[in-house]
Each structure stands twice: as structure tokens, then as C-alpha cells.
Amino acid sequence: MHTPRRNFLIAAAVGALGLGVRSAPAIAKARPRVVIVGGGYGGAACARHLKLWDPRVEVTLIEPSPHFVSCPMSNTVIGGLNQVEDITFPYRYIREAVDRFVRDSVTRIDAGKRNVTTASGHSFPYDRLVLAAGVELQFDQVRGYDAEARKTIKHAWKAGPETVALRRQLEAMKDGGVFAISIPMAPFRCPPAPYERVSLIANYFKKAKPRSKILILDGNQDIISKKALFTTAWEKHYGFGGDDSMIDYRPGNLASAIDAKAMKLSTEFEDVKADVVNLIPPMRAAAVTALVGARTGDNGTWCPVDHTTHESSEAPHIHILGDSILSNLSKAGALANNSGKLCASALVEIFNGRRPDPAPVVTSTCYSASTDHTAFHVATVFRYNPADKSMEVQPGSGVSDRESELEFEMMRGWARNIWADTLGLPENYRFTNRV
Numbered sequence: 001m002h003t004p005r006r007n008f009l010i011a012a013a014v015g016a017l018g019l020g021v022r023s024a025p026a027i028a029k030a031r032p033r034v035v036i037v038g039g040g041y042g043g044a045a046c047a048r049h050l051k052l053w054d055p056r057v058e059v060t061l062i063e064p065s066p067h068f069v070s071c072p073m074s075n076t077v078i079g080g081l082n083q084v085e086d087i088t089f090p091y092r093y094i095r096e097a098v099d100r101f102v103r104d105s106v107t108r109i110d111a112g113k114r115n116v117t118t119a120s121g122h123s124f125p126y127d128r129l130v131l132a133a134g135v136e137l138q139f140d141q142v143r144g145y146d147a148e149a150r151k152t153i154k155h156a157w158k159a160g161p162e163t164v165a166l167r168r169q170l171e172a173m174k175d176g177g178v179f180a181i182s183i184p185m186a187p188f189r190c191p192p193a194p195y196e197r198v199s200l201i202a203n204y205f206k207k208a209k210p211r212s213k214i215l216i217l218d219g220n221q222d223i224i225s226k227k228a229l230f231t232t233a234w235e236k237h238y239g240f241g242g243d244d245s246m247i248d249y250r251p252g253n254l255a256s257a258i259d260a261k262a263m264k265l266s267t268e269f270e271d272v273k274a275d276v277v278n279l280i281p282p283m284r285a286a287a288v289t290a291l292v293g294a295r296t297g298d299n300g301t302w303c304p305v306d307h308t309t310h311e312s313s314e315a316p317h318i319h320i321l322g323d324s325i326l327s328n329l330s331k332a333g334a335l336a337n338n339s340g341k342l343c344a345s346a347l348v349e350i351f352n353g354r355r356p357d358p359a360p361v362v363t364s365t366c367y368s369a370s371t372d373h374t375a376f377h378v379a380t381v382f383r384y385n386p387a388d389k390s391m392e393v394q395p396g397s398g399v400s401d402r403e404s405e406l407e408f409e410m411m412r413g414w415a416r417n418i419w420a421d422t423l424g425l426p427e428n429y430r431f432t433n434r435v
């Protein structure tokens with residue numbers, strides 16, 4: 001137990017370390033309370049490691065979904081290599097690791113009183129709040145992409161029923177049909193993932209519906225991730241660039257409207273008709289971040305944070321993780337997992353009256369499959385540079401030289417590793433993913 005004198009000393013030490021008065025009330029508590037909103041890659045990793053590294057911290061994790069369904073590897077389900085069950089995991093182990101696991105959505109935050117309220121009306125007080133709620137899809141940015149249209153037109157950019165529905169549409173499509181995918185302008189969740197999706201659908205078509213075509217309408221002026229690796233693989237496997245290419249790539253072609261009944265997708269330049277349309281809408285930081293006015297960066301779309309603690313630049317005592325942040329880090333599960341740990345570590349330091357690491361490092365590895373047996377990756381190490389307050393790419397980061405079967409095997413290992421690390425799966429957990 002902390003005595004009042006010890007509390008005073010810790011508060012004084014924190015002041016001397018330049019952490020400011022913000023930190024003092026939280027560390028003065030015997031059992032600091034942390035509420036984490038969102039049990040995805042960032043939130044679950046943060047919750048688990050916070051509890052591991054300082055068991056006295058009282059951790060409440062709030063998440064509405066009954067299971068964790070992974071976006072990483074969801075393209076393998078769309079490509080027919082895995083089933084959705086293979087990328088679905090129980091929250092059982094993380095529930096056992098934290099003090100309170102609440103299956104609900106946060107709908108209100110009183111930042112003054114430091115209290116969150118859920119849709120079912122329950123309230124949870126906090127000393128520090130962590131918002132790790134991913135992205136909000138902006139359907140209203142594409143005319144006609146309303147609730148009715150969404151019954152037919154899938155985004156499959158949050159894994160689960162959408163993933164399965166898109167796979168079923170592809171299975172039902174006739175040989176010789178057209179699949180169109182619309183990519184929003186960056187930044188969006190997982191820049192390589194649309195191009196990986198194209199690769200795995202092309203792989204499926206090549207085997208099952210070889211007369212079919214894939215039309216890529218990219219809002220960006222060029223392929224924005226692993227370009228040379230993707231185009232080389234597409235040339236080799238799917239005839240890209242030739243007269244009979246399965247893939248037709250049209251850059252600078254942002255979707256502006258969808259007519260779901262006519263299966264017609266419109267851009268500034270053209271109207272295209274397709275048998276299956278995968279329309280990925282623009283995105284911004286999760287809606288819950290707007291409840292505390294944290295979504296102020298990049299024209300009100302992403303949340304600026306202090307990269308050493310992930311504390312919001314706008315909302316004291318509120319930390320923001322994963323895809324929601326304004327940053328040069330790509331929006332990846334690996335980075336959400338890493339920043340969840342970084343934030344957990346910073347909170348432990350703050351609660352114990354120590355200074356968080358002033359130049360933290362985070363890493364990311366992201367594999368993309370190019371066929372059902374080859375893959376490549378990009379690996380990046382970032383270190384915080386206090387001079388310009390940004391995460392700087394470190395030497396040695398980079399992409400694979402070429403696709404390989406070895407990397408395909410490594411991709412499966414990567415996925416199992418990050419699922420176990422994020423969710424605390426036990427050593428004897430029986431993974432079922434073939435890929």
C-alpha cells in the first residue's frame with residue numbers, strides 16, 4: 001500500500017521527471033484503473049501486457065464482439081485457402097487475464113469525470129483510458145453506399161460475416177464474370193491488403209474460373225505498397241501487362257457512387273459494371289475517438305498522439321492505439337500489437353513514478369500472399385525521434401527481394417505467433433489454419 005508520504009514523493013518525482021501534473025493523481029492510487037475500449041490487435045495486446053507487467057493495475061477491457069476475427073489472413077478466406085473459423089479465436093484467455101471483460105460498446109465518455117458508459121448503460125471509472133477501437137468506415141463518402149446497398153456490395157474490411165459473404169459471391173460468379181475492387185485514397189487500414197486480395201482472387205480464378213477478369217479501380221495514383229513485388233508476381237502468374245491479362249489496373253480512379261441494383265460503380269472518369277463489386281470505402285479513426293474530440297489530425301480524420309506514451313494530444317489521460325492514430329506508421333495489426341505493448345509499458349512507468357522510454361522502438365512485419373504457395377513481406381523498425389516528434393524508419397528496414405515458398409510458410413508462423421501474443425493463447429492451442 002502507498003502511504004500519503006510515499007504518494008507525495010512519487011508525485012514529486014514525477015514532477016521532477018517532467019511528466020507533469022497529469023500523471024500524479026493516477027500514480028497516487030494503490031490500484032490504478034485502466035479502461036481499454038476495443039479488444040482488437042491493439043487493445044487486447046495492451047490489456048494483456050499491462051496486467052503481466054504490473055498486476056496491481058485494474059484492467060477493464062470493453063469489446064462488443066463475441067470472438068476475435070482476424071483481418072490479417074482474411075484474404076486467404078476470400079481466396080478459398082482457409083475458412084473463417086480458422087481465423088476466429090475465443091476471448092476466453094484474455095478474459096482470464098484481465099480483471100473485467102465487458103461485452104458491450106462504449107457510447108459515452110465523460111473525460112472530466114473520467115468515466116465511460118456503455119450502450120447497456122453501465123459506467124466504468126478510470127484513471128487512464130485507452131481507445132483502441134480501430135477504424136470507422138465512411139460509407140457516406142460514396143453516393144448510394146447506404147444500408148440497402150451494403151446488403152449486396154461488400155467491403156470485407158472488417159473480418160467476419162463480410163469476409164464470408166464476399167467469398168460466397170465469388171463462388172457464385174460465373175466463369176467469364178468481372179470482379180471489381182475499389183481502393184480508397186491512402187491512408188487506410190493495411191495498404192498492401194487490397195493488392196494481396198487481388199492476388200488471391202486471381203489465384204482462385206486461374207484455377208476455378210479462368211475466363212474471369214479482375215478490375216482494380218484505385219483511388220491512388222499508383223500501387224501504394226510493395227509495388228514491384230506485386231506487379232512481378234501478377235506478370236508471372238496472371239499475365240499482367242499482356243493482352244490476355246486477368247488483371248486490369250486503373251489508377252487515379254476513385255469511386256464516387258455505387259448503384260447496387262445495376263451493379264454499376266462510378267468514378268470521376270467512368271462507369272463500370274461488374275458481377276461482384278468489392279467497394280472499400282474511405283476510413284477515419286474509430287467513432288469513439290470523436291466522443292472526446294481526439295480526431296483532429298489530417299482534416300479531422302485521425303488522432304494525434306504523443307508517440308512515447310500514446311496519450312492523445314487533445315485529451316489528457318486518454319491514450320489512443322492502433323489504426324486510429326495520426327502517424328507515418330502504416331495501419332497494420334503488427335503495429336497495433338506493438339503500440340499496445342508500448343502503451344502498456346508507458347502506463348506501468350507512469351504508475352510507478354518512472355519516466356516512459358523517451359525514444360521507444362516499434363516494429364512491423366507484414367506478409368502478402370501472391371499465390372496459394374508464395375508470399376513476400378515488408379519489415380520496418382521505427383524509433384521515436386524527439387527532435388521532430390515523429391517515428392523514424394531505421395536502417396535495415398525493407399521488403400523481400402522476391403516472392404518465395406519459404407515466405408509463404410513464414411506467413412503462417414507469423415499469423416499464429418501474433419494471434420497467440422495478442423490474445424494470450426496457450427502453448428497447446430490447436431490452430432486450424434492451413435495457410
Ligand SMILES: Cc1cc2nc3c(=O)[nH]c(=O)nc-3n(C[C@H](O)[C@H](O)[C@H](O)COP(=O)(O)OP(=O)(O)OC[C@H]3O[C@@H](n4cnc5c(N)ncnc54)[C@H](O)[C@@H]3O)c2cc1C
Nearest residue numbers: 038040041042071072106133134322323331332333334336
Ligand atoms: C483484408 C485485411 C488484411 C490485413 N492484413 C494484415 C496483415 O497481414 N498484417 C498486418 O499487420 N495487418 C493487417 N491488416 C490490418 C489490421 O487488421 C489492422 O491494422 C488492425 O486490426 C488494427 O488494430 P486495432 O486494434 O487498431 O483495430 P481492430 O483490430 O479493428 O480492433 C478494434 C476493436 O474495437 C472494437 N470497438 C470498436 N468500437 C468500439 C466501441 N465503441 N466500444 C467497444 N469496442 C469497440 C471493435 O469491435 C474491434 O474489436 C489487414 C487488414 C485488412 C482489412
